[in-house]
Amino acid sequence: MTASTPKRIDWTAVRERMAAAEATLRETLEPSSQAHQQVLQQRARQMAQVPASDAAGETLEVLQFVLAHEHYALASRFVDEVYPLRELTQLPGAPRFVLGIVNVRGRIVSVIDIKRFFDLPERGVSDLNKVIILRDGSMEFGVLADVIEGVNLLRMSEIQPPLPTLTGIRAEYLHGVTAQRLIVLDAQKLIRDPAMVINETVES
Amino acid sequence: MTEKEERFLQRLLATFKVEASEHLQSMLTLLPELEQGPDAAAEATLIETLFREAHSLKGAARAVNQREIEMVCHDMEQLLSSLKYGEITVSPEIFETLYQALDRLQPLLVGTPAPAAPTTAPVATNPVPAGVVAGGSAVAAPASSASGPVAEATRAVPAEPVASETVRISTAKLTALLNQAEELHALKFGAAYVASEIAELSRGFAGWRKEWGKAGKALRGSRRGRARDLAAQVDGLLETFEQGDARLRLLDERLQRIHRSAEQERRSMAGMIDGLLDDMKQALMLPFSSLLELFPKLVRDLSRDSGKPVELVIDGAAIEIDRRILEQMKDPLIHLLRNAIDHGIEKAEQRSQHGKPAQGRVSITILPQDGNQIEIAVADDGGGIRHDRIREVAARSGLLREGEVSDDEALQALVFESGFSTSPILTDISGRGLGLAIVREKVEKLGGRIKVESQQGQGTCFRIVLPATLATFRGVLVSIGDRQFVLPSVNVERVARVARHTVSTVENRDTIPIDGQIVGLVWLADVLGLVRPRSDDDAPLQVVVLGNALRRIAFVVDAVLADQEVLVKPLGPQLQRLRNIAAATVLGAGKLVPILNVPDLLLSAIRVAPAGGAVQASAPEHQQRSLLVADDSVTSRSLFKNILETAGYRVTTAVDGLDALTTLRVGQFDLVVSDVEMPRMDGFELATQIRRDSKLKALPVVLVTALDSREDREHGINVGADAYIVKGSFDQGNLLEVVRRLL
Numbered sequence: 001m002t003a004s005t006p007k008r009i010d011w012t013a014v015r016e017r018m019a020a021a022e023a024t025l026r027e028t029l030e031p032s033s034q035a036h037q038q039v040l041q042q043r044a045r046q047m048a049q050v051p052a053s054d055a056a057g058e059t060l061e062v063l064q065f066v067l068a069h070e071h072y073a074l075a076s077r078f079v080d081e082v083y084p085l086r087e088l089t090q091l092p093g094a095p096r097f098v099l100g101i102v103n104v105r106g107r108i109v110s111v112i113d114i115k116r117f118f119d120l121p122e123r124g125v126s127d128l129n130k131v132i133i134l135r136d137g138s139m140e141f142g143v144l145a146d147v148i149e150g151v152n153l154l155r156m157s158e159i160q161p162p163l164p165t166l167t168g169i170r171a172e173y174l175h176g177v178t179a180q181r182l183i184v185l186d187a188q189k190l191i192r193d194p195a196m197v198i199n200e201t202v203e204s
Numbered sequence: 205m206t207e208k209e210e211r212f213l214q215r216l217l218a219t220f221k222v223e224a225s226e227h228l229q230s231m232l233t234l235l236p237e238l239e240q241g242p243d244a245a246a247e248a249t250l251i252e253t254l255f256r257e258a259h260s261l262k263g264a265a266r267a268v269n270q271r272e273i274e275m276v277c278h279d280m281e282q283l284l285s286s287l288k289y290g291e292i293t294v295s296p297e298i299f300e301t302l303y304q305a306l307d308r309l310q311p312l313l314v315g316t317p318a319p320a321a322p323t324t325a326p327v328a329t330n331p332v333p334a335g336v337v338a339g340g341s342a343v344a345a346p347a348s349s350a351s352g353p354v355a356e357a358t359r360a361v362p363a364e365p366v367a368s369e370t371v372r373i374s375t376a377k378l379t380a381l382l383n384q385a386e387e388l389h390a391l392k393f394g395a396a397y398v399a400s401e402i403a404e405l406s407r408g409f410a411g412w413r414k415e416w417g418k419a420g421k422a423l424r425g426s427r428r429g430r431a432r433d434l435a436a437q438v439d440g441l442l443e444t445f446e447q448g449d450a451r452l453r454l455l456d457e458r459l460q461r462i463h464r465s466a467e468q469e470r471r472s473m474a475g476m477i478d479g480l481l482d483d484m485k486q487a488l489m490l491p492f493s494s495l496l497e498l499f500p501k502l503v504r505d506l507s508r509d510s511g512k513p514v515e516l517v518i519d520g521a522a523i524e525i526d527r528r529i530l531e532q533m534k535d536p537l538i539h540l541l542r543n544a545i546d547h548g549i550e551k552a553e554q555r556s557q558h559g560k561p562a563q564g565r566v567s568i569t570i571l572p573q574d575g576n577q578i579e580i581a582v583a584d585d586g587g588g589i590r591h592d593r594i595r596e597v598a599a600r601s602g603l604l605r606e607g608e609v610s611d612d613e614a615l616q617a618l619v620f621e622s623g624f625s626t627s628p629i630l631t632d633i634s635g636r637g638l639g640l641a642i643v644r645e646k647v648e649k650l651g652g653r654i655k656v657e658s659q660q661g662q663g664t665c666f667r668i669v670l671p672a673t674l675a676t677f678r679g680v681l682v683s684i685g686d687r688q689f690v691l692p693s694v695n696v697e698r699v700a701r702v703a704r705h706t707v708s709t710v711e712n713r714d715t716i717p718i719d720g721q722i723v724g725l726v727w728l729a730d731v732l733g734l735v736r737p738r739s740d741d742d743a744p745l746q747v748v749v750l751g752n753a754l755r756r757i758a759f760v761v762d763a764v765l766a767d768q769e770v771l772v773k774p775l776g777p778q779l780q781r782l783r784n785i786a787a788a789t790v791l792g793a794g795k796l797v798p799i800l801n802v803p804d805l806l807l808s809a810i811r812v813a814p815a816g817g818a819v820q821a822s823a824p825e826h827q828q829r830s831l832l833v834a835d836d837s838v839t840s841r842s843l844f845k846n847i848l849e850t851a852g853y854r855v856t857t858a859v860d861g862l863d864a865l866t867t868l869r870v871g872q873f874d875l876v877v878s879d880v881e882m883p884r885m886d887g888f889e890l891a892t893q894i895r896r897d898s899k900l901k902a903l904p905v906v907l908v909t910a911l912d913s914r915e916d917r918e919h920g921i922n923v924g925a926d927a928y929i930v931k932g933s934f935d936q937g938n939l940l941e942v943v944r945r946l947l
Contacts, residue, residue, distance in 0.1 A: 110776045200781055
């Protein structure tokens with residue numbers, strides 16, 4: 001009846017299999033220091049990779065504002081401050097794009113209308129109540145705005161090359177336009193533009 | 205070299221530059237004195253001082269590794285030491301050598317190089333040859349080493365402003381400023397006291413109001429109640445009333461006390477601020493000597509170059525003037541000196557022929573004048589300006605018509621004309637030419653004026669009158685419509701009212717008699733390109749007569765508001781120069797008012813189209829009136845625009861209240877016609893905003909609407925509309941009638 005005797009459990013084999021399983025388990029849960037290192041290095045390599053979407057690069061911190069229903073942005077590092085427009089003193093005889101001067105804590109700042117500076121058609125309605133004061137080096141002036149929308153970080157890759165027909169502004173003054181139709185002006189170009197400086201004389 | 209060390213050396217060099225230029229300046233002053241041959245004792249002192257200056261400069265130069273300066277100083281020191289010990293005596297050659305050494309020092313100091321590694325430091329390869337000490341005439345030639353400092357000077361440019369923007373201020377002035385600043389503490393306490401008193405008062409009021417409310421409630425209750433305890437209630441109320449009365453007295457007393465202390469505060473604050481401002485201005489003042497000490501050397505050089513012996517006499521050098529004015533006056537004064545010596549002073553032979561001493565004399569006299577002004581007179585005893593030749597050249601260039609009589613003063617003023625001075629003939633004969641126009645422009649830019657006096661054969665004197673301080677000056681505040689402008693008082697010759705019938709047209713230009721002289725008349729509004737505000741046909745004209753060295757013209761303004769001290773503010777870096785506007789000033793509550801540029805105005809006035817303005821102006825009057833129509837309906841807009849334009853008004857349109865408000869803020873309008881129902885901002889709100897705006901609040905507003913209820917009319921009047929026209933009863937006639945009445 002040996003054949004019919006129930007199969008004896010081979011305890012030795014069981015113990016061996018158990019030990020092997022335990023070793024595998026331990027290796028997985030508590031990897032050897034070498035494997036540990038390998039995993040860590042692999043992770044580090046993964047993390048060190050620049051995400052593909054940001055690869056195109058830099059970002060630009062901009063101040064967004066609305067003027068006559070158009071959305072504009074200017075690099076914030078050229079923005080000195082935003083000042084509420086309370087009283088504007090006009091200067092007779094000044095070029096049309098110079099709207100006047102304002103008193104900013106005892107300092108006089110000239111204020112321009114970029115629509116007029118760029119000869120854009122004067123359509124739409126403005127509620128001019130903010131002055132964005134731009135400064136670069138010793139140059140300083142204010143740009144009129146209807147609404148300030150805040151400071152935002154734009155990826156350069158988001159900014160499409162300018163379409164002059166879309167904005168009416170000459171390409172040289174633009175970084176570009178975003179998909180949301182935000183017109184990103186080149187603040188530095190604007191500030192350093194010799195056409196911005198008024199130097200009139202009266203001929204005798 | 206670490207960055208820190210580098211910075212330290214930069215600072216050291218900046219300090220050295222200030223020190224070195226003082227030594228140089230002092231030597232430049234002392235040397236001409238020595239040359240004039242003082243007595244023996246004075247001579248010894250001068251040599252000693254010069255020696256010490258050279259020695260100190262040498263030491264300072266060595267400390268910052270400026271080898272070339274050190275070498276030059278060393279040679280000077282040797283020479284002066286020989287003089288001091290009587291080894292040699294003063295001679296023209298010695299002076300020449302010393303002057304040349306100073307000439308070498310000047311450019312070296314201007315371009316003091318940035319600290320260089322010792323190995324690249326320029327080494328003077330050409331010290332003054334020993335022969336000079338022995339009285340020879342050999343002169344050190346700044347030669348091969350020149351390339352060193354020049355190359356490095358370019359690098360040193362960024363460091364330049366460090367030295368040039370430094371201001372030396374006497375400790376006395378600084379202490380005075382500090383004391384004043386400390387005094388401001390008192391204001392802080394004063395303001396805190398007033399604020400706490402007001403807070404106390406306000407608490408008192410709150411308590412009173414609470415009780416008053418209670419009494420009111422009781423009173424209302426008693427009205428509903430029965431009459432039998434009426435007496436008791438009246439007693440209660442009477443008590444409340446008496447208490448209220450007592451409180452009222454208390455609060456009144458308190459209020460008066462606060463008023464008194466606030467008034468006292470205000471007075472002491474005004475005093476302190478004025479004092480501080482005055483002292484601050486004082487701190488910016490420098491004596492003329494700081495500029496004039498350059499001149500003895502300059503005159504000496506000019507005199508040598510032109511071969512004419514000339515002495516320079518300076519008077520009033522201790523008088524102080526704003527540092528910024530002094531800096532601006534340097535070039536004009538040098539120009540005048542050069543002119544005086546080159547062209548004014550005659551050659552020695554010629555002078556003796558006219559019985560004058562062989563040595564010419566040029567003087568600079570500083571004289572304080574009334575009203576915070578200073579006069580600088582630059583005079584020479586040369587040949588003077590020849591009137592006949594001025595007349596001749598003026599006639600040729602068309603500035604003076606043939607046979608036109610012009611008095612001497614007017615004739616002499618012509619030398620400042622820029623077109624005039626370039627004439628070679630004039631430059632030949634009197635020499636006062638090229639550049640005088642520039643001198644005048646500089647002076648006028650500083651708010652001053654210049655004129656010339658000349659006696660033929662006796663000499664010429666240029667008198668420049670300048671404000672002593674640049675920061676503030678007196679200005680006349682005038683208005684055109686609701687705009688205000690400041691005219692510098694220094695250019696305002698007269699303020700007058702003239703009757704319209706005295707205006708007469710001469711050669712197609714309006715003129716008026718002022719003090720027996722015929723003066724051209726223009727409207728300031730026309731010159732500035734503004735709309736002439738409507739005025740009464742019979743009312744006299746308010747004129748301001750402006751003048752400079754060349755011309756005077758009467759400008760018509762609406763009103764002369766004040767003559768006051770104004771603080772000058774530049775227009776900012778963007779507006780480098782504007783036609784007719786020089787700067788701006790802050791008046792009242794931060795309001796900016798443009799300061800007009802009078803020389804520009806006088807030029808612009810000539811360019812304004814000559815029109816018989818005074819008389820004819822009234823006829824097409826309302827054509828110049830500018831109206832704004834605000835309506836969201838295109839049809840209504842064009843209807844109003846059409847009616848009003850036909851009646852001769854200039855019409856601008858806006859699509860709603862917000863648009864209208866914006867347009868009003870940047871434009872110039874005389875009246876607004878607005879619809880009531882509009883998107884974004886309605887007519888009521890527009891009228892409210894207009895009344896609230898400091899600039900617009902006087903603007904007439906006509907509301908046109910379909911709303912014809914009594915409430916709406918009342919609402920319209922409450923928000924400040926001047927007229928309310930209902931569309932139902934609208935016709936062309938009543939709109940025009942209303943507009944005419946309001947304008």
